[in-house]
Amino acid sequence: MGVEHNVRVNPPLTPPLIDRHTHLEGSLDPSWVRREADRRGQILPASLEALWSGAAIPFQGFIEAFLFGAALLDSREAVREAVLAVARRTLAAGGSGFDLWASPHFLVVHRGQLTLDDFWLGVEEGFSDAAATGLHACLVLDAVNHFGPKHGHAVLDLVLPGLPGFVKGFSTGGLEGCPFRDWAPVFDRARAAGLRCAAHAGENGPGSNVREAVLEGGVARIIHGIRADDAILELLAGRRVPVDVCPSSNRALAMDVQPHPLPRMLLAGVRCALGTDDPGVIPCDLGTETTAARSMGLDDLALARLRRNGAEDAWCLQD
Ligand SMILES: [Zn+2]
Numbered sequence: 001m002g003v004e005h006n007v008r009v010n011p012p013l014t015p016p017l018i019d020r021h022t023h024l025e026g027s028l029d030p031s032w033v034r035r036e037a038d039r040r041g042q043i044l045p046a047s048l049e050a051l052w053s054g055a056a057i058p059f060q061g062f063i064e065a066f067l068f069g070a071a072l073l074d075s076r077e078a079v080r081e082a083v084l085a086v087a088r089r090t091l092a093a094g095g096s097g098f099d100l101w102a103s104p105h106f107l108v109v110h111r112g113q114l115t116l117d118d119f120w121l122g123v124e125e126g127f128s129d130a131a132a133t134g135l136h137a138c139l140v141l142d143a144v145n146h147f148g149p150k151h152g153h154a155v156l157d158l159v160l161p162g163l164p165g166f167v168k169g170f171s172t173g174g175l176e177g178c179p180f181r182d183w184a185p186v187f188d189r190a191r192a193a194g195l196r197c198a199a200h201a202g203e204n205g206p207g208s209n210v211r212e213a214v215l216e217g218g219v220a221r222i223i224h225g226i227r228a229d230d231a232i233l234e235l236l237a238g239r240r241v242p243v244d245v246c247p248s249s250n251r252a253l254a255m256d257v258q259p260h261p262l263p264r265m266l267l268a269g270v271r272c273a274l275g276t277d278d279p280g281v282i283p284c285d286l287g288t289e290t291t292a293a294r295s296m297g298l299d300d301l302a303l304a305r306l307r308r309n310g311a312e313d314a315w316c317l318q319d
Pocket residue numbers: 021023101173200223277
């Protein structure tokens with residue numbers, strides 16, 4: 001005869017909500033961009049106005065809009081403002097942190113618009129302001145895939161001496177124009193320097209890029225991966241490779257991928273999480289991305305899994 005106990009089961013703690021993928025250069029507040037453009041006597045590109053209005057446009061138009069904002073990041077104060085825009089957007093959506101992609105080599109060397117010291121100081125001050133509000137943050141270096149591995153090495157040459165502690169990762173972005181196997185030595189070098197490696201893959205290039213980035217490039221995290229077929233999803237799930245999925249960005253820039261594969265990816269067991277990508281160019285936040293995921297038919301359990309993955313695999317929450 002048993003004795004009945006009132007066993008109190010504590011509900012599992014809700015994991016922190018993390019924006020798993022957002023770009024410094026693509027996160028500026030539109031109102032700040034308008035003000036700055038005005039002050040500088042510059043005309044906003046039509047592509048940027050189109051994206052702000054919610055239009056879907058070709059990838060090249062997005063690059064033009066993205067670069068317009070990037071060109072405004074020519075001082076320590078502007079970089080700090082960009083980080084603060086990310087922090088404000090994250091907080092307003094109830095978020096607790098963000099993994100922030102940025103391209104210091106592009107701003108400092110390619111464009112020559114500010115010094116590396118000013119770039120780091122702007123990020124450091126922004127992160128410090130963000131931390132004061134309770135937010136977690138880290139930086140992931142974004143190298144341009146289509147510039148090739150020589151450019152990747154140049155990024156590392158620039159940043160590895162005196163790398164700040166808040167830099168946790170190295171990634172490729174841009175057009176998937178260069179085979180990931182060619183990038184393997186760059187990823188190896190980044191890993192040897194203590195950085196985790198990621199790649200934008202299966203976004204504007206074929207799904208097979210995802211397999212190549214993991215198996216031949218050796219990356220530990222995929223951004224987008226939306227063109228991956230079932231066999232590649234099985235590979236990602238089996239290796240527990242985190243995949244950052246950004247529905248608003250995909251809707252604007254990968255409109256041919258229909259329906260959005262996020263439910264299929266989750267069903268395959270892929271560790272997907274949500275990110276905003278370029279919310280200053282393609283307006284969105286963690287709230288809109290969650291709503292978009294729900295509109296794909298995902299239930300509360302699936303949304304909770306996205307959130308849990310988002311926290312468990314976030315680099316901003318890891319040492
Ligand atoms: Zn991205």
